[in-house]
Amino acid sequence: MAKHRRSFSKEWELTYFxxxxxxxxxxxxxxxxLICKKYNIERHHKSRHANLTTLEGPMRAEKLAELLEERQAVIESASQSIREDRLTPEAAVRTSFKIAHKIAMRGKPFTDGEFVKECMTEAAEILCPTMVPKFASVALSPATIQRRIxxxxxDVSQQLHAKGKTVVxxxxxxxxxxxxxxxxxVAVFVRGVEENLEEFEELLAMVSLDxxxxxxITADAIESALENAGFPLDRMFSLATDGAPSMTGRFAGVVARLRLKVKAAGAATDLIGVHCIIHREALxxxxVRLKSVMDVVTKTINFIRVKGQGLNRREFQTLMKDMEMEHTDLPFYTEVRWLSCGKTLKRFFEMRDEIALFMEMKQFPVDExxxxxxxxxxxxxxxxxxxxxDLNVQLQGRGKLIVDLLDLVKAFLLKLDLWKMQLQEHDYSHFNCLKSMSYSDIDDNDMFIHSLQDLISAFNHWFSDAEPLDSLLQIFVAPFAVKPTEVAADLQMEIIDLQCDRQLKERFRLSKDLPSFYKLLPRLRFPKLHLIAARVMCMFGSxxxxxxxxxxxxxxxxxxxxAISNENLQASLRLMCAQKIVPNIDRIVSRKRCQVSGGTSSSSSN
Structure with a gap:
């Protein structure tokens, strides 16, 4: 028998609200x-809302309209909450890309995506249980993370290629x-300057050679990478290397081979080879590495840190703690990472008395x-x-102008001359360790003076090739000071116009740095100076x-x-090394047909 359906009477809205x-x-x-029966509805209204039974006529109709409006607002609010609680496919994919980007930036394995998802869902179960389905719908499987990266x-590569077609x-x-x-x-980085003199410095390619x-082979690989990225060879100005023979060989080196390729492409100037300034400073x-000193220091530190399967080191640390020393350990020194030499020597000198005591306790005295x-x-x-x-640290960093690096080296050479003169007069103002010793212990400075002279000669030798760049750099650094007669004929008119322009001279004085000034320089009026600025700004100094x-x-x-493949390695490193170019996740997601993952991270967008 069919169930009887009770009908609702429209007049009950006004009568019983x-x-x-x-x-x-x-x-x-x-x-x-309420049960849809007049008796039940009437009883509820009179017993629960007796205060409303007295409303009549227009007042009752007004109250009904108010109650209906409130109900509609509640319904719309609930619908909005439901819509917000439901994660759209696009949002799930965008979240997946964001997390994949973070994983790549930290150099983490692709499997960490699953771990991140577990953490998110565990946190959601405690903090916001209703949101668990949202987090569970984000695809973070290893395969998905790999594809995302x-x-x-x-996307970063495509943006770089677009810039390559427009570089000055x-x-x-x-x-x-x-x-x-x-x-x-083989790591290949490119630094380009666009028409507005905005710079970018990005990884062009990682070339794997088995x-x-x-x-x-290396020169061909670089040429291929530049062509694939759309960088015109005739606009390549310089090539920085570590100075290895395979790079700087006169005929068969990478620089020599690329110089021929650049010339064949129609470049107006010869390709400039730059030997890494940091590497030259290390050479x-x-x-000045006194072998008689370094041998003893290295041997002593190795005894304390290595011998005895760590027992000597633990005993040394305990002794230093008992003596309330500021430092309780000695750093390692390795020839490859020569910066560690300075830290090692400083610590060894500061703790020399305590080291001597410990070595005597171990019956291995250091007579020196x-x-x-x-x-x-x-x-x-x-x-x-x-x-x-200190000089090495100043030379490090990305995006530095070659002129600034060479100025640091020039300043260091002048300091060496000053220190040499001061040591001749027994002035130890800039040698704190020597100054801390008694005067009787340092009555002979001849060896130190000779060492400084050797260092001066070494710097003059390794940086002698910087002189051909001086004229170009001088124009860039001091365009208002160079003489028009000392520059190329096609630049002379621009130099005169520039030096006679009072407003530009004032801009130069007020500019925070050289690139800022040249960005304000009218390009159409000063095309040659603009090009010089672009060429100097694009040079790698190291x-x-x-x-x-x-x-x-x-x-x-x-x-x-x-086991990571070269393709996946390059993709991760491209994201880690990116500077001004960042992936456009919104654009990537907009091009995809998205679907959300199920309870596990096994599904992803197409």
Whole structure:
């Protein structure tokens, strides 16, 4: 027998302030659900809302309208909440890309996506249980993370290619190193300057070479990477390398081969080869490493840190703590990472008395620590190595102008001359370790003076090739000071016009740096000066970006992730090394047909 359906009478809305709700009625005042029978509705109204029974005529109609408006607002609010609680496919995919980007930027394995998802859902279950389905719908499987990272890197690469077609001038920095699986990885970075003199410095390519890495192979790989990215060879101005023979060989080196290719492409000037300034400074520093000092320091530190399977080190640390020393350990020194030499020597000098005591306790006395002449040499080596370390740190960093790096080197040479003169007069103002010793221990400075002279000669030798650049750099640095007769004929008129323009002279004086001034310089009026600025600004002064790249590569492709493919490695490193170019996630997502994941992270967008 069919169930009888009770009908709702429209007049009950005004009489009892209720509305139809499916097969039932609902009170507009208290929202209670009622049986759709007049008796039940009337009893509810009179017993629960007796105060409203006295309303009549227009007042009752006005009250009904008010209650209906409130109900509609509640319904719309509930609908909005439901819509907000439902994660759209686009939002899920966008979240997936954001997390993949973070994983790549930290050099983490692709499997970390699943771990992140577990953490998100666990947190949601405690903080906002109703949101758990949202987090569960984000696709973060290893395969999905891998695809996301490749897509993000491709987007960065496409943006770089677009810039390559419009550069005024660009330069390249290149270096080579092997990864954890002994594959030679050539890092190629590009620094370009656009028409508005805005700079960008990005990873152009990581070229994996399984066989020989000759100058010809490397040069061809760089040329191919530039062509694929749309960088015109005739606008390539300089190439920075570490100075290895395969890079700088006169005929077969990478620089020589690319110089021919650039010339064949129709470049107006010869390609300039730049030997990394940081590397040259490291070569100079080798002339002052006193072997008699370093051998003793290295041998002593190795005894404390290595021998005895760590027992000596633990005992040394305990002794230092008992003596309430500021430092309780000694850092390692490695020849490859020569910056550690300065820190090692400084710590060794500061703790020399305590080290001597410990070595005597272990019955391995270091006689040199009791020799005033040897300790004096240690003090000098500590001081001068500290100065070299300070210079090295100043030379490091991305985006630095080559003129600024060369100025730092020039200033250091002048300091060496000053220190040499001061040591001749027994003035130790800039040698704190030597100054801390008694005067009787440092009565002979001849060896120190000779060491400084050797250092001066080394700097003059390794930086002699900077002189051909001086005229170009001088125009860039001091365009109002150069003489028109000392510049090329096609530049003379612009120099005169510039030097006679009072407003531009004032702008130059007020500019915070040189690039800021040249960005304000009218390009159509001063095209030659504009081009000179672009060429100088695009030059790499060092291969620091490549060294930084290899540090990141060793983190990303460690012994625990040695199976990562070259494609995935390059994609991760491209994102890690990106500076001004960032992936456009919104654009990537807008091009995709999205779907949300299920309860696990096994599904993703197409």
């Amino acid at each position: 209720c509305v139809e709700d499916d097969d039932s009625a609902r009170c507009l005042v208290c929202s209670e659900k 490749v897509e993000l890197a491709d 001038a660009f330069s390249v920095a290149v270096d080579e190193s092997t990864d954890d699986t002994s594959v030679a990885q 066989g020989q890495t000759t100058g010809e 100079c520093s080798k002339v 620590l009791k020799d005033p002449v040897w300790v004096r040499n240690l003090a000098f080596l500590t001081d001068i190595t500290g100065h070299l370390n 291969t620091f970006v490549c060294e930084q790249f290899y540090s990141l590569m060793n983190i990303t492709k460690s012994k625990y992730r040695s």
